[in-house]
Amino acid sequence: MLICTDIWKIFGPTPEKAHAALAFQVAADKLSYPDHVVAVRGVSFEVKKGETFVVMGLSGSGKSTLVRCLTRLTEPTAGQILIEGQDVRRMNDEALRNLRRHKVSMVFQNFGLLPHRRVLDNVAYGLEVCGVDRRTRNDRAAQMIELVGLKGWESKYPRQLSGGMQQRVGLARALAVNPDILLFDEPFSALDPLIRREMQDELLRLQSTLHKTSVFITHDFPEALKIGDRIAIMKDGQFVQVGTPQELVLRPRDDYVRAFVKDAPRAKVLTAGAIMSRDLRGRAPNGRTVPSHAPLQALLPMLAEHDAPLTVLDGGTPAGVVDRAAVIRALVEEDVARATGA
C-alpha cells in the first residue's frame, strides 16, 4: 500500500551534495554536514493495507518532516515513495494534486483549520477544491461531522470550539474525501491529557469500522502502544527499531528504546502467547483456556481466582501454558526475553 525506501530529507543550501557525501562517500559514517540539517536519514518502511503504522520519536527527531515527505508537502532529497504502486516522486503537479485530493489526507498537530470558514465549510474543503458541487459536498460533510460526534456545531467557527472539538473537525475533514491513506502528525499532542485519551478512543472506534491505512506520528510512547499495529522508534532522523508494541517491549534493541519501554503498561501490551511456556505437560485438564492474543490483564482475574495454570490456545489448539509465576515475572521483569530465554 505504502512503501518507502531510503528516504532522505536534508535542509540547507546544497542538499544533494550533502546527501551524496553522507550516503555514499567517505563521510558516510558522519552524522552531520556543515550548514545543513539532516532531518530524515535513509528511512525505509512499508505500511500494509488497513494497518496503523506509528512513528514515535522525541521532538526534533524528524517525524513531521518524514510524514510531509510522503505527499511531498516537503520535497524529499532522496529515496523512493510508492503509494499503491505509483511512484510519488515521479508525479507531475497534476498527479500529485490528485493524490492529495483523493488518496491521502492529513490531520495536523495544530489542527490547520481555516479560521474564516464555518465547521461545515472546513470539513467540505477537500471536496470543494476537487470541484464537487455544493449540495453533495455539504451532505457528505454533514455525515462526517455526525460521525465524529459534532452534530449541531456545523455553523460555528473554529475559534468557538475547544481544542478537542477542533481536532474532531480536522478528523472529519480528512475523512470527508474518503481517502485510502490517513496521515496524522501528532494530532493529539496539543490537547489536555483527558481529552487526548478521549480522542484516542474515538480514533480507535472509527478505525475499528473504517480500517484506514494510517501513518500516525506521536512523541508519546503510551499513545504509540495504544494506537499502533506496528511502531517505529525514530531518533536523529533514523529508525532505531520497528516492531509491534509487544516486540518492542519484549526485545528493545538498545538502551534508547529500553528507556521508553520501561514504563509501558505491560499488562495491556504483552499477550499470553508471548510469555507462555511451550511445555504442555503441566497442563491442567480443567478447561481453563485463553486465546494466545489475550493481553495479560485479561488473565489476571482468572489467575487470582485459582492457582492452577491456564492453557493457551492458538487457533483452537493448545500451544502452551501460563501460570501465576510466569505472569508476575513478565509484569515486573524489564526484559522478558532475557528472563525466559525465548
Added chain:
Amino acid sequence: MATRSFALPILPRARSSRPWRIASVLALLAGAWLLSLLVPSLTDQFPAHWNLGLREAVDGFSRWVTSNRITSPIFVYFFDPLSTGIDAFVRLIENALLGAHWAVIIGITAIAGWLLGGWRLSLGCSLGFFLCGAMGLWTQTMQTLALMNVSVLFALLIGIPLGIACALSNRFDRVLRPILDAMQVMPAFVYLIPVVLFFGVARVPAVVATVIYAIPPAVRLTSLGIREVQPAAVEAARAFGSTRWQILRKVQLPLALPAIMAGVNQTIMMALGIVVIAAMVGAGGLGREVYLALQRLQVGRAFEAGLAIVVIAIVLDRLSEALSRIDLTQLPSRAAGRAPSWVAPLVIAGLTALCVIAFQDAFPGEWQLGLARPVDGLVRWTRDNLFFITRPLSDFITLYLLNPFRDLLRDIAPWPVMVVAVAAVGYFVSGWRLALGSAIGMFMLGWLGMWSQSMDTLSQVLVTTAITVVLALPVGILASQSDVVRRVLRPILDFLQTVPTFVFLVPVIMLFNVGRVPGIIASVLYAIPVGIRLTELGIRQVSPEAVEAAKAFGSTRAQLIVKVQLPLAKPAIALSVNQMIMMVLAMVVIAGMVGGAGLGLEAVIGLTRSETGIGISAGLCIVILAMILDRITQAWAARQR
C-alpha cells in the same frame, strides 16, 4: 579604505582597534582640510566643471516634450488618451457628487456609518459633512472627494495586485521593495515635476501624483497580510490538493482581508495628505482653497479649508477603519450582538427625503458658520500681542542655531572635509560600505550642482531634528509614565497627524513671518507626533518582567526610568529619531515655499516656473540626502540593539 592599512600589517585578521580607527579618521579629516588649504581653487567651491549636466539634459528633454506634445505617438497614443480617460472619470464622479442633493450625500454617509460602526459613527460622519457645508465649502469638498475617490480607486486597483504578486514571489518582492522605499522617501514634489511634464496642469496630474503617492501602503499591507497568514492554514490547504490559485482565493486573501483593509485605510489617508500639494498642479477643491488663502495670507479662510480637509480625513479614516475591523472570523458574534435592523437606515432615509423636499440643491447659505473672521481676529491679536515671544524665539533660532551651523557646513568647512566627515560617521555607525555610499552620495550633491543649497538644507534639517528630538523625548517619556498625559496628548497628536502639512504653515507664518523659522516650526509640528508616539511605545513595550524585577528590588520611579526602561527602549527610541529625521526631510520643499531657501526653494522654483531641470536636480538631491541620513540613522538604530 586607507584607514585600515595602519593596523593590517601587524595583525592581519584582527579588526583595527577603536583608537586606531579614530586616529586614522582624524588623520583623513586633517588631510582633507590640508588639501583645501593647499589647493583653494579646487576646494573653495565644488568645481563647477565636474557638474554632471543633468539639468541641461532634463531641460532639453522637457523642451522636446513641449514641442512634440501634439505630434509624438507616445503622447497621441498613450498619454493623451490616458489623460482624457482619467479626466472624464473624475468629472463624472464630480458631477455626480455635485449634482446630488447635499442631503442625499449626508444621508448616504450616515447610513454607511451606521452599517459599519453604529449610531456614533453615523452621527459623527454626517456632522462632519454638515460642517464642511456650513463653512461654505460644500462644492470644494465634493471636488476633493471626487478626486480622492478616483485616486484611491486607481491606487488600490494597482496596489493590491502588486501586493499579491509581492507576497507570492520573493523575486518580485526584491525588485519592488527598493522602488517602494524610494517612493516613500521621495517628496511628492519630485515626481510632481515629471508628472506635470507628461500630463500638463489640471486634474489629471493631480490624480496621477496622488495615485503614485498612495500606492505604497496598499502594496505593503497586502503583501504583509498575505505573508502573515498562518502557515498552518496554507499547509492544510496544500495538503488537500488545492491549486495555488485556490490557496490564494480561498485561504490567503480572506485571511489577509483585515490587513488589506488597513492598507485601504492607509491609502486613503496618504491620498488626503497631498490634497494641497495636488492643488498646486491644478486640482481644485479644498486644497486649492488652502493654497490660495495661504498665498494671500488669509488665515481664516485657510483655516476653514484646512479644517474641512481634516474633517474629511477623520470621517474617511473612521469609516475605512471600521471596514477593516470587520473580521471574517468574527462575523457570527457580531451578528449575535446586534441583530441587523433596518429601522435606523429607514429613519435616516426618511430624514434625507424630508431635507430634499424642504431645501434647495445648494447647501443653505443661512447656515453659514463664518469661522474665518474670528480666526483672523485671533491670529491678528496673537501677532500683535505675542511678538515679544515670537520675535526673540525666531531671532534665537536664526542667529544662534541656523546661521552658525549653516555657515559651518556650507562656508567654513571645505567640501572635501564635509565628504570625509559624513563618510566617517557612516564608517563608525556601520562600516566601510556605508562610508563609501555616503561619500558617493555627498559627491552626487556636488555633481548635480547643488552643493551649497544641499548644505543649507542639511543644516536646517539637522537643527530641526535636534529641536524635535529635544521636545519629543521628554514628552514621550512623560506619556509613557502617566496615563493622564497620554490621554490628554492623544487627540492633540491625532489632530497634528491628520492636518495637511500646509495648514500648519498658515498660523506659523502669521506669527513668525516668512523665512527659515516658520518652515522649521512647521516641520517640528509635523515630525513631533511620530517621535512622541514611538518613544512612548518603545518605553511601554519594555518587557514587564524587567520592570517588575526592578520594582521588586525597590527602584524609585526615576531609577526605573533611567536604569531599566530607557536603556531597554533605546532601539525603539533610536528608530523614532530615524523617523523624525525622515519626516523633517519630507517637509523640506514645504519649508522652501515659505522662505526656507536651500533645496526646497529650488524645487519650488522648478515646479512653479516650469524649470524642470532645476526642479529635478533639487528633488534628486533631497532624495540623496534622505537616503544618506536614513541609512546612517538606521544603522545607528540597529547598533542600539
